[in-house]
Amino acid sequence: MTVEAAADETKETGRGEAFSDSVFAIAVTLLILEIRAPTQHDIGSDGELWHALRDLWPAYLAYIISFATILVTWINHHAIMRLVGRTDHTFLLLNGLLLALITAVNFPTSLVAEYIGHAGQGDRVAVQVYTATFVLLAFAFNFLWWYAASGNRLLSASATPAQVRAIGRRYRFGPLFYVAAFLLAFISPLASFGLCLLLALFFALPFDNRAEARR
Amino acid sequence: MTVEAAADETKETGRGEAFSDSVFAIAVTLLILEIRAPTQHDIGSDGELWHALRDLWPAYLAYIISFATILVTWINHHAIMRLVGRTDHTFLLLNGLLLALITAVNFPTSLVAEYIGHAGQGDRVAVQVYTATFVLLAFAFNFLWWYAASGNRLLSASATPAQVRAIGRRYRFGPLFYVAAFLLAFISPLASFGLCLLLALFFALPFDNRAEARR
Amino acid sequence: MTVEAAADETKETGRGEAFSDSVFAIAVTLLILEIRAPTQHDIGSDGELWHALRDLWPAYLAYIISFATILVTWINHHAIMRLVGRTDHTFLLLNGLLLALITAVNFPTSLVAEYIGHAGQGDRVAVQVYTATFVLLAFAFNFLWWYAASGNRLLSASATPAQVRAIGRRYRFGPLFYVAAFLLAFISPLASFGLCLLLALFFALPFDNRAEARR
Amino acid sequence: MTVEAAADETKETGRGEAFSDSVFAIAVTLLILEIRAPTQHDIGSDGELWHALRDLWPAYLAYIISFATILVTWINHHAIMRLVGRTDHTFLLLNGLLLALITAVNFPTSLVAEYIGHAGQGDRVAVQVYTATFVLLAFAFNFLWWYAASGNRLLSASATPAQVRAIGRRYRFGPLFYVAAFLLAFISPLASFGLCLLLALFFALPFDNRAEARR
Numbered sequence: 001m002t003v004e005a006a007a008d009e010t011k012e013t014g015r016g017e018a019f020s021d022s023v024f025a026i027a028v029t030l031l032i033l034e035i036r037a038p039t040q041h042d043i044g045s046d047g048e049l050w051h052a053l054r055d056l057w058p059a060y061l062a063y064i065i066s067f068a069t070i071l072v073t074w075i076n077h078h079a080i081m082r083l084v085g086r087t088d089h090t091f092l093l094l095n096g097l098l099l100a101l102i103t104a105v106n107f108p109t110s111l112v113a114e115y116i117g118h119a120g121q122g123d124r125v126a127v128q129v130y131t132a133t134f135v136l137l138a139f140a141f142n143f144l145w146w147y148a149a150s151g152n153r154l155l156s157a158s159a160t161p162a163q164v165r166a167i168g169r170r171y172r173f174g175p176l177f178y179v180a181a182f183l184l185a186f187i188s189p190l191a192s193f194g195l196c197l198l199l200a201l202f203f204a205l206p207f208d209n210r211a212e213a214r215r
Numbered sequence: 216m217t218v219e220a221a222a223d224e225t226k227e228t229g230r231g232e233a234f235s236d237s238v239f240a241i242a243v244t245l246l247i248l249e250i251r252a253p254t255q256h257d258i259g260s261d262g263e264l265w266h267a268l269r270d271l272w273p274a275y276l277a278y279i280i281s282f283a284t285i286l287v288t289w290i291n292h293h294a295i296m297r298l299v300g301r302t303d304h305t306f307l308l309l310n311g312l313l314l315a316l317i318t319a320v321n322f323p324t325s326l327v328a329e330y331i332g333h334a335g336q337g338d339r340v341a342v343q344v345y346t347a348t349f350v351l352l353a354f355a356f357n358f359l360w361w362y363a364a365s366g367n368r369l370l371s372a373s374a375t376p377a378q379v380r381a382i383g384r385r386y387r388f389g390p391l392f393y394v395a396a397f398l399l400a401f402i403s404p405l406a407s408f409g410l411c412l413l414l415a416l417f418f419a420l421p422f423d424n425r426a427e428a429r430r
Numbered sequence: 431m432t433v434e435a436a437a438d439e440t441k442e443t444g445r446g447e448a449f450s451d452s453v454f455a456i457a458v459t460l461l462i463l464e465i466r467a468p469t470q471h472d473i474g475s476d477g478e479l480w481h482a483l484r485d486l487w488p489a490y491l492a493y494i495i496s497f498a499t500i501l502v503t504w505i506n507h508h509a510i511m512r513l514v515g516r517t518d519h520t521f522l523l524l525n526g527l528l529l530a531l532i533t534a535v536n537f538p539t540s541l542v543a544e545y546i547g548h549a550g551q552g553d554r555v556a557v558q559v560y561t562a563t564f565v566l567l568a569f570a571f572n573f574l575w576w577y578a579a580s581g582n583r584l585l586s587a588s589a590t591p592a593q594v595r596a597i598g599r600r601y602r603f604g605p606l607f608y609v610a611a612f613l614l615a616f617i618s619p620l621a622s623f624g625l626c627l628l629l630a631l632f633f634a635l636p637f638d639n640r641a642e643a644r645r
Numbered sequence: 646m647t648v649e650a651a652a653d654e655t656k657e658t659g660r661g662e663a664f665s666d667s668v669f670a671i672a673v674t675l676l677i678l679e680i681r682a683p684t685q686h687d688i689g690s691d692g693e694l695w696h697a698l699r700d701l702w703p704a705y706l707a708y709i710i711s712f713a714t715i716l717v718t719w720i721n722h723h724a725i726m727r728l729v730g731r732t733d734h735t736f737l738l739l740n741g742l743l744l745a746l747i748t749a750v751n752f753p754t755s756l757v758a759e760y761i762g763h764a765g766q767g768d769r770v771a772v773q774v775y776t777a778t779f780v781l782l783a784f785a786f787n788f789l790w791w792y793a794a795s796g797n798r799l800l801s802a803s804a805t806p807a808q809v810r811a812i813g814r815r816y817r818f819g820p821l822f823y824v825a826a827f828l829l830a831f832i833s834p835l836a837s838f839g840l841c842l843l844l845a846l847f848f849a850l851p852f853d854n855r856a857e858a859r860r
Binding site for chain 2: 016018022023026027089092096099100103106110111114118121122
């Protein structure tokens with residue numbers, strides 16, 4: 001690939017990446033608004049504020065899980081965009097669908113923050129909606145990559161087959177894990193919520209990278 | 216056009232595009248804040264949370280329509296900025312007007328999310344305000360393009376007449392469709408809301424691109 | 431100036447500009463959250479929603495004034511950053527002060543949206559706080575420019591004395607106008623609010639540019 | 646370092662910086678939402694609005710402290726990223742941890758805004774949580790730098806040992822100061838809050854820069 005062609009590709013995909021990055025960054029930052037400070041109205045003394053803050057643990061966990069999941073999706077988006085050299089209208093739309101789901105994570109996050117930890121009062125439904133959002137997110141991500149990669153449709157001339165295969169291998173099982181979390185929510189909402197935390201940490205840790213390097 | 220002139224043009228329009236992209240990205244992401252999680256206070260059991268979530272359908276639809284409309288406007292903004300090589304103060308202002316309307320979509324979105332689905336209780340007014348915002352948005356977009364393109368005022372030296380004509384043709388009918396949706400709101404708010412959804416999908420789908428390629 | 435030196439300058443100021451642009455973009459977009467949709471709880475019929483929306487006129491005007499003022503400040507920031515070739519810690523701090531004030535506009539905007547149009551119930555104080563914010567903003571902007579320009583401290587080698595003088599001339603009177611609006615608020619809050627609208631439109635319109643071109 | 650290698654490094658770290666900048670910018674701008682305008686419902690006259698606005702002083706101070714602290718962290722992040730030439734998965738994660746904490750500052754800011762100035766009613770806990778967040782932030786920042794710098798792991802080829810040592814020296818004591826503020830909160834929440842303000846101003850003022858230049 002000539003230097004000129006590479007520059008054209010960078011310009012071509014640059015604005016889409018910048019827009020995507022902004023949406024990821026805003027979605028991840030807005031999550032904090034779902035942890036609402038207990039008001040003085042509800043609280044009397046120092047001890048009671050500690051209690052009120054302690055009772056917000058589902059909100060903190062939901063914040064951590066959603067933040068990590070969006071961050072990992074961003075890192076992965078970053079990884080595939082390094083191999084994508086061109087965009088077309090369909091790619092922009094599929095990317096838009098992914099961004100809509102990234103943004104939408106905010107809503108089920110506030111649901112689990114509100115309903116987890118109160119057995120029989122909506123926690124099952126809240127976790128089902130939460131995990132269903134991650135299932136959709138994982139499918140949308142894989143679909144975006146499949147669209148770009150299948151038949152080398154939008155890949156950069158500098159992307160090697162080995163890189164392309166490695167990406168495919170890494171993301172193939174994401175949807176399955178989240179489907180498992182979704183199904184687990186029918187049995188135990190709390191266990192499903194815990195699995196989401198484990199998955200976020202598992203995908204965040206550079207474990208798989210090292211494994212790949214060893215191959 | 217020399218490489219140097221092209222680089223100058225890129226620098227000239229670059230910061231305006233980055234600012235616009237940020238506003239589009241934030242406006243589209245803030246929409247999710249309009250879908251508010253039902254509080255525990257209102258809900259007793261899992262079944263009731265399902266009902267409460269089901270009753271939020273106008274909020275979900277409004278989110279989808281507004282997200283798609285802003286995303287499509289961003290893609291179109293992207294398309295015209297590739298043909299625009301210079302900016303002037305008036306262009307920045309017209310662009311600012313477009314951005315103000317993009318941001319303002321948030322407010323009528325929360326109106327329709329609140330009032331749709333409750334006949335005779337404000338849904339007519341809510342949809343009128345919603346569609347009127349899209350009418351203004353479509354006019355502002357066409358006006359921005361007309362200002363840049365008329366007499367080649369701000370077009371890049373590399374923009375071909377065929378590209379310019381294709382853009383003009385594609386956006387000319389946008390305002391008409393939204394005026395139709397606005398008028399329909401007087402007869403049936405729900406039908407008008409549905410038309411907005413169809414228009415968002417119609418403009419999002421790459422249908423017109425393919426049609427143009429075939430000519 | 432060599433091409434290399436120009437590239438260094440661009441890199442040097444680039445990240446500060448991008449950060450500033452993001453803050454401007456977010457501040458301008460968050461303004462819409464201050465216009466809150468009337469809830470179904472307060473409203474009975476279509477007619478009443480019209481009334482409720484009509485009574486929000488101070489919120490719409492405050493949105494327009496604040497949006498236009500922040501947008502114009504951004505355009506002006508853009509104009510001076512084209513002449514600034516280097517940054518130092520003090521410049522970044524003064525820029526941070528400007529950004530803090532840009533962000534802070536959100537709060538007095540919600541004050542005037544809440545209190546304008548209800549004589550004797552806080553509108554005087556609300557407009558005083560609103561105009562005082564614009565006074566501080568105008569001073570911070572002039573101070574930032576003065577710091578960069580005095581003794582050519584941080585100007586780009588490519589900035590001509592004529593450009594530098596033109597910028598100084600254009601912004602010198604901004605603080606005076608807003609001090610006048612602040613003082614007017616003691617006599618008539620509504621007139622002061624109207625003056626803010628006129629000033630936003632006056633600074634937005636490309637009137638002064640044309641005047642300068644004719645000289 | 647060749648021009649090509651420098652360009653590769655810039656591309657490599659560019660998207661991560663842009664994402665970080667966006668999160669910093671959004672986090673700093675969202676802070677303003679924690680200062681809520683007193684409603685007409687609570688206020689009768691102009692004088693009462695003055696009183697209500699005066700009583701919001703903890704919210705203004707918390708806004709200033711948090712804004713300055715995030716801004717200074719951004720400036721410092723900017724400084725270390727100029728010396729970092731490559732990123733890896735672990736660096737992106739540590740950076741993500743820093744960004745999560747930057748975003749999270751919003752929550753304790755709303756806590757101190759709500760509880761400071763009402764002795765014995767939660768202000769101790771609020772300031773403890775506030776200062777603990779800054780302790781974590783300072784440690785995360787130092788850890789990020791340590792990871793990049795130790796053994797020259799990710800430093801740019803153009804980073805000189807003197808620059809690297811200067812950075813290390815500058816940030817080493819940040820965590821200690823915030824641990825002191827945290828401990829002070831057990832004795833006097835108000836004094837600890839004041840120390841946070843002093844620290845924000847101390848780190849913001851270009852004092853240490855000048856000191857270093859003199860060495």
